[in-house]
Amino acid sequence: MAIRVCLAGATGWAGSALARGIGRTEDIELVAAVSRRQAGRRLGEVLGGGAGDGGGAGGAGAGDGGPRDARGLDVPVFGQVGEALAVGCDVYFDYTKPEVAKANCLAALGRGVSVIIGTSGLTEGDFREIATAAASAGRAVLAVGNFALTVVLLQKFAEIAARYIPQWEIIDYASATKPDAPSGTTRELASRLSACGPSKLGIPLEKTQGLIEARGASLEGSQIHSIRLPGYSISAEVIFGMPDQRLSIRHDAGSGAEPYVEGALLAIRKVGALAGLHRGLDAVMDLG
Numbered sequence: 001m002a003i004r005v006c007l008a009g010a011t012g013w014a015g016s017a018l019a020r021g022i023g024r025t026e027d028i029e030l031v032a033a034v035s036r037r038q039a040g041r042r043l044g045e046v047l048g049g050g051a052g053d054g055g056g057a058g059g060a061g062a063g064d065g066g067p068r069d070a071r072g073l074d075v076p077v078f079g080q081v082g083e084a085l086a087v088g089c090d091v092y093f094d095y096t097k098p099e100v101a102k103a104n105c106l107a108a109l110g111r112g113v114s115v116i117i118g119t120s121g122l123t124e125g126d127f128r129e130i131a132t133a134a135a136s137a138g139r140a141v142l143a144v145g146n147f148a149l150t151v152v153l154l155q156k157f158a159e160i161a162a163r164y165i166p167q168w169e170i171i172d173y174a175s176a177t178k179p180d181a182p183s184g185t186t187r188e189l190a191s192r193l194s195a196c197g198p199s200k201l202g203i204p205l206e207k208t209q210g211l212i213e214a215r216g217a218s219l220e221g222s223q224i225h226s227i228r229l230p231g232y233s234i235s236a237e238v239i240f241g242m243p244d245q246r247l248s249i250r251h252d253a254g255s256g257a258e259p260y261v262e263g264a265l266l267a268i269r270k271v272g273a274l275a276g277l278h279r280g281l282d283a284v285m286d287l288g
């Protein structure tokens with residue numbers, strides 16, 4: 001039996017690519033979509049012409065689908081997550097905005113549905129609340145700051161490096177219009193590196209001469225510097241420094257949303273086997 005998915009943000013840059021990706025599978029079925037502006041329509045009708053909303057937080061343009069990819073997208077679009085969840089589903093997937101994602105996630109858990117959070121910008125406090133709700137609902141929440149395989153590998157390689165090199169800093173690059181900072185990708189990276197950290201500082205931050213802000217934001221023992229400029233899509237870099245040597249590990253995304261689709265499909269297939277809150281796609285991958 002196919003896994004039934006409710007997708008919030010299905011008309012957006014990332015969500016429309018995922019909706020089309022689901023439409024190409026045999027084992028996953030989209031049963032409801034959420035978009036305030038397209039409420040009342042059918043998703044296939046909205047995406048059938050090939051364009052997502054584009055120009056969203058990811059900063060890139062239209063999806064690459066067309067009528068061929070509109071298969072399996074003949075589902076209702078609701079204006080509210082609560083209405084869409086009432087249809088009944090196995091997995092709720094959120095690709096919306098950080099200011100609503102936590103409430104959406106809690107609503108889905110309240111209905112006994114497993115949750116995947118693709119939306120970035122949730123805080124550590126949000127995740128603590130979500131973890132508590134997931135435990136009491138006896139359901140899983142898989143939060144993935146970035147579904148791209150090269151990011152999963154960056155995280156893994158960085159965790160190995162942090163075992164041997166005690167000093168690092170993180171740089172996060174995105175388009176000028178990405179509203180949240182630091183990115184979900186680098187928040188997740190900082191959280192992972194905190195198991196080996198904090199990164200050792202050469203000079204304590206409070207002893208910085210000049211502008212302390214120039215040293216970046218402190219998050220879970222890492223300094224993060226967020227660059228927001230036209231010309232960037234999504235990049236993340238972690239630099240490890242040792243006397244007379246450096247190691248840089250960097251991921252660069254192109255302008256399309258396709259790199260996130262396969263990882264998101266994998267998350268949908270596997271989340272039902274988890275319990276509680278998990279962060280990062282490697283929770284459902286065998287990376288050794």
Ligand SMILES: NC(=O)c1ccc[n+]([C@@H]2O[C@H](COP(=O)([O-])OP(=O)(O)OC[C@H]3O[C@@H](n4cnc5c(N)ncnc54)[C@H](OP(=O)(O)O)[C@@H]3O)[C@@H](O)[C@H]2O)c1
Pocket residue numbers: 008009010011012013014015034035036037038053054055056057058059079081095096097098100117118119120121144145146147148184260
């Ligand atoms: N984890 C990953 O790999 C990954 C990859 C790409 C993007 N992202 C993240 O995913 C999120 C979405 O990015 P995007 O570029 O797709 O944004 P986008 O193009 O602006 O799309 C946002 C989508 O969410 C809907 N939405 C916005 N506010 C809503 C609300 N209050 N209630 C219900 N639906 C709402 C929008 O439709 P309406 O405006 O019609 O409601 C639209 O469908 C961002 O946080 C982004 O950073 C994560």
